[in-house]
Amino acid sequence: MIAALFAGVLLALGASDPAPDRVELVDGSVVAGRVVFEDEKRIVVRVRSKERVYALAQIRSVRALERSLRELLAKTADGLPQSAEARIALAELARERGLDGEAELLWWSVLALDPEQRDAHLALGHRDAKSGWQYPSERGWQPFASARDAHVAWSDAWVWRTLHYELRANLALEDGLALALDLERLRAAFQVGFGQQLELRASEDRMLAHVHADAKSFPEPGAKRSAYYDDSERVLRVNAAEGLHRETVFHEATHQLLHLTAEYGPQAKGVIPAWLDEGLAEFMAVAAAGPPGGAHFELGRRKLEHYAEHAREKDPYDLSRVLAFEASDFMTSSRVHLKYAQAYTLVDFLRGGQDGRFRAGFERFVASAYAGQSSSTDFARAFEDSKLDERKLEKEWKAWVAKIGR
Template sequence: MPDHPLKPVLLALFVCTLITPLARADAWFEQREKLRTQRAEFIEQLQASRVERAEAANARIMEFLDLIDEKNWKIDERALWGMCAGVFRLDRNHVRDIPRRIDEITEDQAVSGREKPDRAFEAALKQARKDLTEPSYDLLRRAESVGEVQAAVELMREVLCFDPDHKAIRRALGQVKLSDKVMEKINRIDETTTTDNTLEKLLRFDADLYWVSKFEAERMKAGLIWNPDRGWMPAKHADRYDKGFVFSLRRKEWMSLADANSYHSRAGRDWEIRTEHLDVRGSTDLESISQVATQLEMMYDEIFYVYALFFAEGGKYDPLQLALGLVEHPPMKVWVYRDHAEYVNRADAVSWSGGIFRPSNGTCYFYGGPSETMFHEFTHQVLHVMTEKNDAPVWLTEAIAQYTETAVFHEDRMLFRGAAYYGHLPLDELFGLKDGNQWYRHVESDRPSAYAEAGSVATFCMQAQDGRFRADFIDYVRDAYRGKDRNRTVWDYLGLSYEEFRVAYHRWGKDRS
C-alpha cells in the first residue's frame, strides 16, 4: 500500500513540535548567558573606571576653584562641598587639596543667610556640574539597561553629590524641592555647616537635604516633622513633646504621654499614624507604634532597593523610583496591639503565632514593637501588594521573607545581613515543598527546619561570591511570582547545573561558618 500523500507533511509537523520547544529552551539559556556576561562586564568596567573618574573630577574641580579665586565671585559653599563629596565617594585618595582650597576661598567669598551667589558663579557652576556628572550619568543608564539597579543607585548618589539639583534624576524620582522658608519652619539643618572637621563634612553631606517626596513635602509645608518615637509632630512644639506631652488628634487636646497611651489603648480609640506607604493603627503605646512605622518604612525602602528588578515588570516606574521605593499605591495596613492576648483576640490569630499577614484583606497584624516576625510578614505584604499574585513555590516565598527578616540598622539605613548557613535539610527536599500544605506538614514534622534552610539558600543566592548571583536570583523570584518561570529552576537562572548549585552552596556555607 503506497504512502499517504500527507505523510511527509505530517511527519515534518511532528518533528517541528518536538524541535520548537527545544529551540526555545536553548534560546532562553543563551539569553540568560548573554545577560550574565553583560552584567559581569559592566560591573568590571564600572569598578575599573572609579580611579579614572575620580582623577578627572579632581582636575575639573581644581580648575573651577582656580576660576573662582581669579574672579573673586560670591559663591555657594555647599555646592563646592558637594563636589568634594562626589570625589570622596569615588576614591578618598583623590580628594587631595580640594578641602584646603575650599576653605581658603570660602573665608571671604561664601554667601550667608538669604544672600545670593553671583550670577557668573552660578553659570560657571552649571557647566562644572554638567562636566562632572556626565560620565557617571552615562554609566547609570547603562547599569539600568543590564538590570544592575543597585549599581545604578550608587551612581545616582554619586551624580547627586556633584549636582543635588540634577533635573533628570529629580524628575524621574518625582521629588519636590523645599524652599528656604520651609527649611527654617521645620528647623532642617545642613550638617556640613556644623563642623570644621573635613572628614565629617564629607560624611555628613546630604544631597537630598532640600529634596523630599510629595507626601513629605505636604507635611513639612504644614510645619510637621517626623519623630521616630512620636510620629508626626509640629516642629514649633517639639519642646513640649520632649517634656512628655503629645497632641491627641482624636481628642484635639494636649495630653501627658501616659494619659494618651491609656486613652488610645482601648478598641475604637486606637492610635493612627499615616506614613508615606503605611497606615499603622493599634493599641500599643505611642513609642512602640511610632518605632514600628519608622522601621517598616525603612524596611520598605530597603526591599525596593534590593529587589527593584522584581518590581520592574511592565515598565510602569523608572528603575530609580523603584529602587528608592518612590511608587504610589494605597497605604499598606498594619495593626499593632499592646500584647499577645489582644492580638490573638482582635486579629483572630492562632495562639502560637507572633504576627500574621492576611492576603484576603492585605493587612498585617502584630503586637508590641518591632521584631523579626514583623519584618518577615511585612515582606509577604509588600510583595503581595505590588504583584497582586504569587505563583511561586512556597519554599521560595518563605526564603525571601527569611532573608529580609534579618534586617539591622547601619548608618541610618536598614540592611539585610542575611541568614546563617544551615545545611541540614537536603536541597531536593526543600525544593519539593511547593505548596502550603506540603510546607506546613513539613514544619509540623520533626524534620530539619525548612524555614532555616530556605533562608540560608536565599542568602547564598543574594550574597555569595560578592553578589555574583543576585540579579539572576531576583529575575527568578520575579518570574516565579508571576508564573512566568515555565518550570525552570533557580539554578537554571543562575547558569548552573543542579550539582554545581549544590556544591557551590555547601562550599559557601563551610567558608562562612
C-alpha cells in the first residue's frame, strides 16, 4: 500500500494521456494514439477505439511506448546494472520515454544500492527532513529506513506497475524489482515467438500478478500448488514462501498470456486446447535462462527430462488421446507427469523438430485455435500440406522422442 500510494500519483500522469505515442508521416502529419502492433511492413495505431494501419514507407518517425520498453529491456539484458549511476540513467530514460511505472521501479532500484541518493528520493516524492529522508504512506510521512520492513505483510505489499503488468509482492525489494522486469521479458519473448505471427495487439490493460512471500496469505487452490493462474479473476498467483521458482512462475504466466490474448475480451473467440495450453506453457518456461531481472528466452531450448520420461514410457498416450486432453486431465494424479511431458514434446516437435518441417502447420493450428477452431479435425487440417495423416505424424513424433530422449 505504501509504494502504491505514490505510484498512483506518478502513474496517473502517464495514464491520463489516451494517446501516448506519436507517429509522424512523410507528409508531415502526426498521428497520436497507441502503437499496438508492428512488423517489417506496417504499423498499427489505435486512435481512440479504432485502428489505423500505415505502411512503413508512409512513416518518417515513431515514438512509441512499446519501442521504448524494448529498448529498456535491451539495456538491462543482463539484469540491472550494479552501479547507482547506471540505474539513474535508466530511470531518467524511462521517465523521458513515458514509461512511468518502469521509471518508478528503477528509482527504487537506485535506492536499493544507495539509500541516500537524492535524485531518486526526489523523483519518488520523498522529502528530506531533519531526521533523514521520509516517504509518504497512509499513516503519514514515515522514515525511509523503515521502508523495507514496512512491506513484509501482504496487506502492505509492494505494487509495481510496468507497461503490461501490475505486480503485487511482499518479496524483498530487489527480488520484486527483478521479477517485474522478467515478466515483461516473458511477454516480449512470447510476442516474438507467437504474437507476431498471430498479429496480437498490445493491450492497455495490465496483467495482474500476486506473489506471496508468506504461505499464510497465499490463496491455496486446494491442490498444493506453488503457483497457478486464476482464470476466474485473471490473476497469476505465486507462493514464494520457500523461494521464487522462476520456471514455475513463467509456466503459469504463459497460461495467463494465452488466456488473455486468446480467450478474454469482447472480441476474443479463441479456444486453446489443454495440450497446447500446457505444452506451450512448458515450452516458454524451459526456454528461460539468465540472472534475475535479466531473463532471456531461447525458444527451442529442450527439457531433456520430459523427453526421457516420454521415451521410457512403455505405454504412452497416443496422439489422438493427447489432442483430446482436457484441463482436468492435468489435475489428476494418474500419470500426470507423463501428460505434461507429452504435451511439451508434442509442441516442441511440431515447432522445431525434423528441421522445422512441421512448424508451418503448427503455426496454422495455433492461429486456428485463436480463431476458435481447435478440434482434432482442425489439427489435421492445419497439417494437410505435410501430406501426413495423423497416424504417420504420430509415428514421426514417437521416433523424434526416442531419438532425443534416449
